[in-house]
Amino acid sequence: MTDQITTDPGKPAQRMRAGSLTLTVAPWIIAAIALMIMPLIFQSNSALTIMNQMWITVIFALAYNMLLGQGGMLSFGHAVYMGLGGFFCMHIMNYVEDFGLALPLPLLPLFGGVFGMGFAMIIGSFSTSGAGTRFAMISLGVGELIAACSVIIVAFFGGEEGISGDRTYGLPFFGIEFLKQIEVYYLISFWLILSALLMYLFSRTPVGRMANAVRDNPERAQFLGYSARWVRFYSFCASGFFCGIAGGLFAISYEILTEENLNAASSGVILLVTFLGGVGFFFGPIIGAIVFTLLQTVLSLQTELWAIYVGALFLATVMFFPGGLAGLIMMHVPAYRLGKARGLVVPYIKTLVPAAIGILGICALIEMVFHYRHGATGDVEMTLFWTTFDSHTVLPWVIAGAIALVGIGIARATAPSLKEAWDEANTAGGAS
Amino acid sequence: MELILVNLIDGLVTGLLLFMLSAGLTLIFSMMGVLNFAHASFYMLGAYFAYQISLALGFWAGLLFAPLIVGVLGAGIERYGLRRVHQYGHVPELIFTFGLALLIEELVQFIWGKNQMPYSVPEVLDFTAFSIAGNSIPAFKIFMIFISISIFIGLLFVLTKTRVGMIIQAALSYPRTVEALGHNVPLIFMGVFGVGTALAGVAGVIAGPVLGTFPGMAFVLGSIVFVTIVIGGLGSLWGALVASLLIGWITTFAKSYNIAMSDILNGLGFATPENMSENPLRDLWTVTSPQIADILPYILMVLILIFRPAGLFGKRET
Numbered sequence: 238m239t240d241q242i243t244t245d246p247g248k249p250a251q252r253m254r255a256g257s258l259t260l261t262v263a264p265w266i267i268a269a270i271a272l273m274i275m276p277l278i279f280q281s282n283s284a285l286t287i288m289n290q291m292w293i294t295v296i297f298a299l300a301y302n303m304l305l306g307q308g309g310m311l312s313f314g315h316a317v318y319m320g321l322g323g324f325f326c327m328h329i330m331n332y333v334e335d336f337g338l339a340l341p342l343p344l345l346p347l348f349g350g351v352f353g354m355g356f357a358m359i360i361g362s363f364s365t366s367g368a369g370t371r372f373a374m375i376s377l378g379v380g381e382l383i384a385a386c387s388v389i390i391v392a393f394f395g396g397e398e399g400i401s402g403d404r405t406y407g408l409p410f411f412g413i414e415f416l417k418q419i420e421v422y423y424l425i426s427f428w429l430i431l432s433a434l435l436m437y438l439f440s441r442t443p444v445g446r447m448a449n450a451v452r453d454n455p456e457r458a459q460f461l462g463y464s465a466r467w468v469r470f471y472s473f474c475a476s477g478f479f480c481g482i483a484g485g486l487f488a489i490s491y492e493i494l495t496e497e498n499l500n501a502a503s504s505g506v507i508l509l510v511t512f513l514g515g516v517g518f519f520f521g522p523i524i525g526a527i528v529f530t531l532l533q534t535v536l537s538l539q540t541e542l543w544a545i546y547v548g549a550l551f552l553a554t555v556m557f558f559p560g561g562l563a564g565l566i567m568m569h570v571p572a573y574r575l576g577k578a579r580g581l582v583v584p585y586i587k588t589l590v591p592a593a594i595g596i597l598g599i600c601a602l603i604e605m606v607f608h609y610r611h612g613a614t615g616d617v618e619m620t621l622f623w624t625t626f627d628s629h630t631v632l633p634w635v636i637a638g639a640i641a642l643v644g645i646g647i648a649r650a651t652a653p654s655l656k657e658a659w660d661e662a663n664t665a666g667g668a669s
Numbered sequence: 670m671e672l673i674l675v676n677l678i679d680g681l682v683t684g685l686l687l688f689m690l691s692a693g694l695t696l697i698f699s700m701m702g703v704l705n706f707a708h709a710s711f712y713m714l715g716a717y718f719a720y721q722i723s724l725a726l727g728f729w730a731g732l733l734f735a736p737l738i739v740g741v742l743g744a745g746i747e748r749y750g751l752r753r754v755h756q757y758g759h760v761p762e763l764i765f766t767f768g769l770a771l772l773i774e775e776l777v778q779f780i781w782g783k784n785q786m787p788y789s790v791p792e793v794l795d796f797t798a799f800s801i802a803g804n805s806i807p808a809f810k811i812f813m814i815f816i817s818i819s820i821f822i823g824l825l826f827v828l829t830k831t832r833v834g835m836i837i838q839a840a841l842s843y844p845r846t847v848e849a850l851g852h853n854v855p856l857i858f859m860g861v862f863g864v865g866t867a868l869a870g871v872a873g874v875i876a877g878p879v880l881g882t883f884p885g886m887a888f889v890l891g892s893i894v895f896v897t898i899v900i901g902g903l904g905s906l907w908g909a910l911v912a913s914l915l916i917g918w919i920t921t922f923a924k925s926y927n928i929a930m931s932d933i934l935n936g937l938g939f940a941t942p943e944n945m946s947e948n949p950l951r952d953l954w955t956v957t958s959p960q961i962a963d964i965l966p967y968i969l970m971v972l973i974l975i976f977r978p979a980g981l982f983g984k985r986e987t
Contacts, residue, residue, distance in 0.1 A: 305760075309760070311760055311763060311764075363975050367978070369759070370704060370903070371974060371978055373704075373763070374895060374896075374899050374970065374974060375971060375974050377892060377895065378896065378967045378968075378970045378971045378974070379967075379971065381892060381964065381967045382964055382967050382968065382971070385961075385963065385964040385967075386964075389956060389960055389961065501888075501892065505767065505771070508764065508767065509768070509771075512764055542775075542779065544771075544775045545772070545775040545776065545779060548768060548771045548772035548775050549772060551768045551771070551772075552750075552765065552768045552769065552772055555754060555761055555764055555765045555768055556750060556753055556754055556765065559754070559757040559761045603779075607779060610780075611782060
């Protein structure tokens, strides 16, 4: 699972297992066990809801990364495939309820996947002839078209209020009726492991490998006798399939689908999630989806301004760590292999802890400015970091400002020694 | 007949407004090869800055200073943000501008709140210029047309007749050669980015009072601007002009003439089904042209990309 997908020309000695389907089993077993015991640790209903949302986003982000990371195709309308799969599943769910069809609920996402793939085949037939701007623009156009159609074509999309259904009306599946959140959780987890495994195996097939080749140099891939267009088309269809599965799971979990599942905002969010996690590694989108869902659900409870922080985090990621969070983690692998990772711990603490405190100070200033400007008149009390104070007096501002200045100052002062330690940890040999 | 004339003027206003955005965007694209997703955000910033300035100094000071501030801001973002991301390749650049668009929208909400700002037409221009068959044309619209056309002529003059314009054009096609001749190409890029965003700022200043100054205004216009330059051909100024006017007129006419799909289908010889509420195609029968006016540009773009990928006036494949 830690196999690097990108081929870095700077590292010619990289181990390549092109075309082989071998995989390390250990991470998958650990992931499966983790998925199984998670609900035992976090038992509340809201935690289950958050986790359901998280795993659905993971599937969606992995499917998106099949295009962005592995195929080099930037799509601005990918929510369409997930949304359409979801809408289709919802219709099947209602059909089962009306006509008593013998279709077990756990199989439903499969139909969403097939529908998503079917739609991807239609769109892909003309959009995959080029990567780059052309593909991005067609995806944007199709995305806007479908989002607009969802308000016009009421028969399928249900107009403004969307369509809703009830997952429990189907036949029980081995006695399980999916009444409880926990049953849905295990259903989603099952599909998560299955689709993640399939997507991983897809990236190891010759088609998946050729997708990387076409991303890096389409001309050369064509000289080798592969049609760049067909390779892109296959990736696109496979991605549409897994997006549809995510959509089907969404339909089961939320029992309602609206225009919101199709529009440009959802497409933007998945791009953000995937890039935040890191497009260069298979597990990048998983990290991205987990971090983003946590930010979205936990941070948005704490502050109204969470979108600003997420946006700033995103921009900082693009500017300073284009490899995303996964890239950040994998940066440490060489140091770890050299056995020098331990030497980094102290410099990290010296720099990152003050930096984090400084950033918290800045956040406090931002929150106070927001409260000062937009709070109701007479409402001068605000609570921040478990302390309640009067935002219209000078003292809190001075404290927050001082914390920000001192934190950032210390971080700046210790940054050179961190750089030194980093260089030292990544150099082979020497005393350590 | 009179209605056609009124619609022509309305479409012209919309089209020229789009052109002011797409002109800057298409210049920036031909320069860096990257679509600036945050372009419409600079348009929004223009409107908000102008509103803030107009509170203190009046509309005309806003028209003068807001685009300048936006331009300086744009140049700064190019210098300290985009240039840094440039080394990682095109996709991160695109994603950077995308993130920037999100962040600017959030920041605007942070500073000015979510409500629409009371930014209105200045009193000097708040009268009816003339009326056609009972439809009055406000003077501000004429003013908008005047500003946009003079900007287009000015831009064309600078790009084709002056020395600076020549160097810019050369730098767009052969940046390395121009650099070898001793010109500071990164500075030129920064300048073009600044001017492009300033143009978007001007569009914001004059569109704010008419279309409303609210945090969603960038989102409303954002994707249409891409559609415009893709239809016109990426990197082509004339293409941007033609496509802007085309989109302006198509949407205006589709909105003002209520053409129902059922009439077209009846005209083609299909009979209207009797039981409409049960028919699976009922939505197709009830579609009218004002309903689909806003998605017509997207249909046009997808068709153009399929059949003529270079766009109407473009020279290179996208």
